[in-house]
Amino acid sequence: MAHNKPVSEIRVEREVRLSSPPAVLWPLLSNTNRLNRSLGLPENDVSRSGAYERAVRARVLGLTVSWREAPFEYVAGRYYALRREFDNGPLARFEGGLRLEPDGAGTRAVMSAVVAARKPFPRALARVFAEKAASDLARLFRTIDAAVLPSGECGCLPRTASPSNEVLLGARAQALRASGANAAAAERLIAHLRSAPDDEVSRFRPFERADRWGLPRLQVLGACLHAVKAGLLDLSWEIMCPNCGAAPESVGALAGLRKTSHCDGCKISYGVGFDESVELRFSVHPSVRAATAGVFCAGSPAHSPQAVAQVPLSPGQARDIELDLGARSYRVRGLCEKCSVLLAPRADAPSELSVNLSDSAKPRELFFKPGAVRLRLSAGESELARVEAESWREAGATAALVTSLNEFRSLFSSEVLAPGLEIGVKRLALLFTDLKGSTAMYERVGDATAYGVVRDHFDYLTAIVSARRGAVVKTIGDAVMAVFGSGADAVEAALDMQERIAELDAKLSPRAPVVLKIGVHEGAAIAINAGGVLDYFGTTANVAARVQNESAGGDVVISDSLRGDPSIREVLDRRAPSEESFESALKGLAGTHRLWRLRPRAVK
Ligand SMILES: [Zn+2]
Numbered sequence: 342m343a344h345n346k347p348v349s350e351i352r353v354e355r356e357v358r359l360s361s362p363p364a365v366l367w368p369l370l371s372n373t374n375r376l377n378r379s380l381g382l383p384e385n386d387v388s389r390s391g392a393y394e395r396a397v398r399a400r401v402l403g404l405t406v407s408w409r410e411a412p413f414e415y416v417a418g419r420y421y422a423l424r425r426e427f428d429n430g431p432l433a434r435f436e437g438g439l440r441l442e443p444d445g446a447g448t449r450a451v452m453s454a455v456v457a458a459r460k461p462f463p464r465a466l467a468r469v470f471a472e473k474a475a476s477d478l479a480r481l482f483r484t485i486d487a488a489v490l491p492s493g494e495c496g497c498l499p500r501t502a503s504p505s506n507e508v509l510l511g512a513r514a515q516a517l518r519a520s521g522a523n524a525a526a527a528e529r530l531i532a533h534l535r536s537a538p539d540d541e542v543s544r545f546r547p548f549e550r551a552d553r554w555g556l557p558r559l560q561v562l563g564a565c566l567h568a569v570k571a572g573l574l575d576l577s578w579e580i581m582c583p584n585c586g587a588a589p590e591s592v593g594a595l596a597g598l599r600k601t602s603h604c605d606g607c608k609i610s611y612g613v614g615f616d617e618s619v620e621l622r623f624s625v626h627p628s629v630r631a632a633t634a635g636v637f638c639a640g641s642p643a644h645s646p647q648a649v650a651q652v653p654l655s656p657g658q659a660r661d662i663e664l665d666l667g668a669r670s671y672r673v674r675g676l677c678e679k680c681s682v683l684l685a686p687r688a689d690a691p692s693e694l695s696v697n698l699s700d701s702a703k704p705r706e707l708f709f710k711p712g713a714v715r716l717r718l719s720a721g722e723s724e725l726a727r728v729e730a731e732s733w734r735e736a737g738a739t740a741a742l743v744t745s746l747n748e749f750r751s752l753f754s755s756e757v758l759a760p761g762l763e764i765g766v767k768r769l770a771l772l773f774t775d776l777k778g779s780t781a782m783y784e785r786v787g788d789a790t791a792y793g794v795v796r797d798h799f800d801y802l803t804a805i806v807s808a809r810r811g812a813v814v815k816t817i818g819d820a821v822m823a824v825f826g827s828g829a830d831a832v833e834a835a836l837d838m839q840e841r842i843a844e845l846d847a848k849l850s851p852r853a854p855v856v857l858k859i860g861v862h863e864g865a866a867i868a869i870n871a872g873g874v875l876d877y878f879g880t881t882a883n884v885a886a887r888v889q890n891e892s893a894g895g896d897v898v899i900s901d902s903l904r905g906d907p908s909i910r911e912v913l914d915r916r917a918p919s920e921e922s923f924e925s926a927l928k929g930l931a932g933t934h935r936l937w938r939l940r941p942r943a944v945k
Contacts, residue, residue, distance in 0.1 A: 348433045348457040349464045355475040359448045359486040363441040364665075366448055367418045369485045369495055370439060374644065375540055377637040379498035380477050384635040389605060392677055393725045395639040397425075406430040412725055413640045416664050417649040423640055431462040450482055492553060501538040505630040509572075510535060513629065516571035517564070526564035529554050534573060534625050540643070542625040543634035544577060544591075548736045559810060562738055563748050565623045570752055574623045578740060581618050583611055584679050586647045586729070588620070595740065595875070596759045607676065615766040615868050616741035647733035652718055652726045654698075659719035660726075668711040670731040675699070677724045684728075686711045693717075698724055741766045742826040744868070744875050747807035758870040769824055770831035770863040770903070771882055772811070773889035774802060774838065776819040777856040786853050794852050795819050801845045802838060809834035815874055820889075824877060828863040829908040832939075835859045835897040836916055840941045842895075860889025862900045884934075887927035891936055901935040917942055 359366060370376075378384075383399040390396035390409055398407045408427040415421035422438040434457040442449045452475050458467035481498060488496040514531045518524070533550065534542055551561035568574040578595060579588035582604035589604045598619065603610045613619060625632050645651065649671070650664050671684040675698030682696050683706045690708035692715065697703055699721035718726045743749050749756070758764060776782075776798065783791040802821050803813050811825035811834055825831035838857055846854040864881035871878075884900065892898045897918070903909055904920075913920065918939040926933050 348459055349467065351454075351456045351458070351464065351467045351471050353452075353454045353456070353468070353471040353475050355452045355479055357450045357452070357479045357482050358444060359450055359482060361447060361486055361489050363418045363443060363448045365489060365491060365493055366450070366482075366486065367441065368493055368643075368646075369489060370441070370450065370482060371415065371417070371421055372540075372641060372643040373413075373421075373423070373638040374636065374641040375498065375501050375538060376478065376481055378635070379481060379501050381500060382637055384637055385639050387636050387639045392723065393606060397639050401430070404430065410640045412651060412653055413642055414653060415642050415648075415651050416662050417642075418665060419663070421642060431458055432467075433457045433459050452478055492555070494553065497536060497538055501540070502536060503539055503630055503632050505535050505625075506628065510629050513568075513572045513626075517568050517573060520567040520571060522564040522567035523556075523560040526551075526554075526556050526560040527567070529556065530561070530564050530568060531573075534568075534630065539632040540634050542630065542632050544579065544588075544622040544624050546620070546622055546736060547738050552736065558738075559746070562621075562743070562746075566749055566752050569623070572626055573629055575626055577622050577624065579620045579622050580613055581620055581737075582607055582609070583618065584609060584674070585676055586645060586734070595744075595756050598758060598762065598764060600762060600764070607679065609679065613764060615744070615764050616739045616768065619740035619764075620737040621740065621743050622738075645727070647729045648727045649730055650716075650726075650728040654718060654720045654724040654726055656720070656722050659717055661715060661717050663713060663715050664728065666709055666711055666714045672729045672731055673698070673716075673718070674727045674729060675720060675724050676727060677722065678720070682707060683731075684709050695719075696726075697721075698726060740764075741769060741868075745769060745812050745824040745826045746810060747803070747812040750812045750875070755873075757873060757875045758868060760870050762870065764868045766866045766868055766877070768863065769826065769866055769877065769881075770811075770828040770861060771866070771877065771885035772806070772821075772823045772825065772831045772835055772859065772861045773886050774821045774823075775858045775889060775892075777858050777894040779819045782853050782855075790852050794849050794855065797848055798845060798855055798857075801848070805834050805837045805841070809837065814876055815871075822882075822886075827908065828861070828903050828906055829912050831861045831863070832897070832899060832903070832909055832912050833916075835861050835899075836912075836918060836939065836941050839895060839897060856894040858889055858892035858894050859897045860885055860887075860892055860899070861897065861903060862888050863903045863906070880930075884927065884930065887930060888934075888936060890928065891923075891925050891938075893938070895940070897939040897941070899937050899939065901937065904937045913939070 386398040388396045393412045395410045397410050398405055408425045410425050413421050413423045420440045425435045436455040438453045440451045454471050456467050456471045485495055517527050547562045547565045548558045551558040569576050577591045577593055580590040580602045581588045584607040590602050601610050602613055652660050668686045672681045673696050674681045678698055685708050687708040690710045692710045694707055694709055695717040697719045806813055806823045809830045811823050814822045814824050862885035866877040866879045866881045869876055888898050918941045921938045924933045925936055
């Protein structure tokens with residue numbers, strides 16, 4: 342082996358002045374995965390070696406070169422640094438870095454590289470190699486700077502977008518346009534699939550796209566769901582590691598989910614939860630475009646977009662980093678210790694914080710003053726520390742949310758869990774309705790007419806549930822069970838149902854007017870496959886059904902815990918139903934329960 346041969350070191354530094362600010366350029370200039378691909382560097386064959394270190398092999402000029410790559414160190418908008426130790430080939434080591442500094446309205450980008458070549462590899466040749474790499478990158482940086490929009494969108498760099506099959510894309514785009522999907526979202530999506538880089542059309546997150554495009558998240562999600570039906574997209578459910586945020590497992594249908602999953606990197610097994618670990622993503626259909634999301638830089642910050650900073654720590658070492666934190670929450674994670682501390686914004690909080698990731702008495706929550714923050718990170722053992730924006734995980738289209746949308750349930754009615762599998766959902770809202778006095782109605786108007794009334798009333802309820810971003814789970818006799826991702830949406834839907842009952846009665850006239858009983862409750866539940874339907878069971882479902890029993894008709898009954906939620910308070914303040922509290926012993930449940938009877942203002 343060539344390990345012991347002496348090396349000669351070359352240092353290169355290059356400065357580029359760019360017209361866009363660091364915050365806009367950072368996601369593009371730190372995406373070394375895409376930059377390397379554009380530069381024509383070979384695809385990497387990556388395996389694990391030690392905690393978060395990668396062993397990488399690549400074919401270079403007909404030769405297989407292997408190296409170990411430590412996790413990048415970086416602070417978003419400011420700098421990154423990488424280090425590769427080669428096992429073979431002419432180089433022993435490569436260290437690269439980029440520093441971004443504000444320069445008026447633009448950016449001063451300083452690249453640096455240290456190349457350690459093994460003798461007898463000529464020093465002059467090593468210098469040529471380093472200088473060329475710096476020139477190539479500088480050229481790409483200028484190309485990006487010339488093309489980037491304030492939104493962060495950037496045209497394609499050479500070699501980063503595979504061509505699309507225009508005939509198929511055109512035909513399927515027409516099918517999407519005819520599907521009833523939101524037109525603006527559909528057009529934006531079609532343009533995206535035609536020309537965005539491969540890594541942005543592979544396993545992309547619909548809500549991230551929506552935020553980038555300035556379109557409502559559910560409209561873009563809806564367009565993506567219709568695009569799957571039109572053959573433009575494939576969907577996948579990514580099962581995300583709670584520690585590192587990577588998706589070590591992915592299934593093409595909910596039926597492929599299992600109760601637990603495993604992350605090789607973090608060496609942990611974890612329970613799969615519907616709203617925490619399972620996220621819907623989309624990829625361009627391979628017949629429309631053969632996009633590949635290959636690895637061209639194993640440690641690239643692009644692989645962990647949730648992190649605004651990543652710092653490896655040696656045992657006992659303390660590192661100070663300066664970073665720009667907005668007025669939102671962040672989490673400092675120790676990936677090795679699998680621990681975290683929440684950072685919450687507060688105007689009167691300090692701008693200097695210290696987090697020791699191995700201190701068992703470490704606080705669960707710290708406050709910071711939004712703006713430039715100096716953070717001291719330390720750990721007793723080797724650690725990989727990350728600062729993550731909490732909003733990144735919140736931008737996931739979780740299985741809990743997606744399966745509570747009527748659009749999803751009607752387009753993908755076969756998307757259910759494997760029989761017998763139970764998956765936890767931390768929070769969802771269930772709404773139950775029933776028709777008051779339906780037995781008497783059947784006797785009065787006859788079975789055929791009564792059945793027509795019941796069916797029309799189902800249509801009325803389904804339309805309201807759908808408009809309030811919920812889904813009808815099932816009907817039980819004359820009763821409806823609906824699910825919502827948010828309790829506020831469920832309460833709004835319930836109030837809509839009662840306030841607009843005259844619309845239904847007009848449609849039912851002269852057959853029979855109806856009186857609706859409605860109950861809403863929110864909490865944790867278990868998702869299951871009940872006879873081919875994605876259903877929910879558990880205490881929350883029981884309570885919601887019992888709460889509905891307490892409805893007298895024309896009113897909406899909600900649980901006290903639901904009413905205490907600030908988002909519900911906002912709905913009640915705005916819609917101002919009369920509110921009356923009462924205690925009730927709910928059938929089959931222990932103790933008495935405090936409930937609230939809401940009477941919409943519009944109802945007599
Ligand atoms: Zn992990």
